[in-house]
Amino acid sequence: QVQLVESGGDLVKPGGSLRLSCAASGFTFSDCYLTWIRQAPGKGLEWISYISSTGSTIYYADSVKGRFTISRDNAKNSLYLQMNSLRAEDTAVYYCAIRSKNAGIFDYWGQGTLVTVSS
Amino acid sequence: EVVMTQSPATLSVSPGERATLSCRASQSVSIDLAWYQHKPGQAPRLLIYNAATRATGIPARFSGSGSGTEFTLTISSLQSEDFAVYYCQHYNNWPPGTFGQGTKVEIK
Numbered sequence: 001q002v003q004l005v006e007s008g009g010d011l012v013k014p015g016g017s018l019r020l021s022c023a024a025s026g027f028t029f030s031d032c033y034l035t036w037i038r039q040a041p042g043k044g045l046e047w048i049s050y051i052s053s054t055g056s057t058i059y060y061a062d063s064v065k066g067r068f069t070i071s072r073d074n075a076k077n078s079l080y081l082q083m084n085s086l087r088a089e090d091t092a093v094y095y096c097a098i099r100s101k102n103a104g105i106f107d108y109w110g111q112g113t114l115v116t117v118s119s
Numbered sequence: 120e121v122v123m124t125q126s127p128a129t130l131s132v133s134p135g136e137r138a139t140l141s142c143r144a145s146q147s148v149s150i151d152l153a154w155y156q157h158k159p160g161q162a163p164r165l166l167i168y169n170a171a172t173r174a175t176g177i178p179a180r181f182s183g184s185g186s187g188t189e190f191t192l193t194i195s196s197l198q199s200e201d202f203a204v205y206y207c208q209h210y211n212n213w214p215p216g217t218f219g220q221g222t223k224v225e226i227k
Contacts, residue, residue: 004162045155045163045206045218059214095163104213105153107174109162 002026002108004096009113016086016117022079022096022110030074033099035106036081038092038115046092049081050099064090086117121145121209125219131227132197140222142190142207151211154183154192157221158203166205167192194224202226 008020020036036049049070050059058070069082079096093112100107122145132138142152150170157163165174167183170190180195194201204223210216 044220045208047215047218050214061215097163100168103151103168104210104216105165105168106155106163106208107165109164111160111162 002098004098004108004110006094006096006110006113009094009115011116011118012086013119014087014117017082017084018086018115020081020083020094020096020113020115022081024077024079024096027098029077033101034070034072034079035097035099036068036070036079037095037097037106037109038090039095039112040089040092043092047104051079083115086115088117091115091117120215121148121211121217123207123209123217123219125205125207125222127222128220129223129225131225133227134199135196136227138194138197138201138224140192140194140205140224142185142192142219144188144190144209147187148209148211150186151209151213152183152185152190153208153210154181155206155208156201156203157206163206197224 003025005023012018037047039045048061048064051070067085071080095109095112097106097109124143126141152170154167155163171183182193184191204221206221207219
């Protein structure tokens with residue numbers, strides 16, 4: 001079955017960097033559109049980034065544009081999120097998710113990894 | 120940006136009862152509306168898309184309705200496994216699409 005497993009979450013100081021990974025299995029990874037979505041403590045869900053199956057199309061939410069970089073390695077069935085210039089407001093559980101081919105619907109999600117930005 | 124407002128924030132329901140959750144969009148999103156279920160420590164799960172279409176494997180007790188700015192998720196007879204937080208999300212002119220703040224369905 002479809003499995004998405006995030007890793008890399010940690011405690012980091014403001015201004016620091018972190019790289020999240022998402023390991024995928026149970027489906028044809030190279031065919032899928034992928035996204036990162038986060039949930040800050042006590043808040044709702046926020047979509048933050050998208051990458052197409054080949055990596056040719058990438059989108060970011062305004063809140064992370066210029067600081068975060070999404071990438072993928074189809075040979076390794078892995079999705080990544082490089083996070084730089086981290087701020088306290090980036091503290092959240094980060095989920096990777098498969099986006100539907102036809103619309104901005106998220107068909108499958110991982111269980112998330114916690115990123116805490118604090119001095 | 121379209122703002123999604125869910126109500127109530129918390130819904131207390133007894134097992135076997137009906138639950139009705141509401142989601143309102145600040146402007147029309149047509150039927151570009153999805154519902155997700157989220158249990159603590161688990162991956163969120165897609166329930167409904169296109170406002171009323173159940174996702175694969177979702178039980179028939181879950182139903183969605185609405186269009187434009189007003190949407191409803193109904194759980195016809197709550198089972199123990201249905202106690203969770205439910206989020207609506209619009210995907211009209213995605214990205215970004217936005218989520219509501221969630222409705223927590225708790226045991227009465």
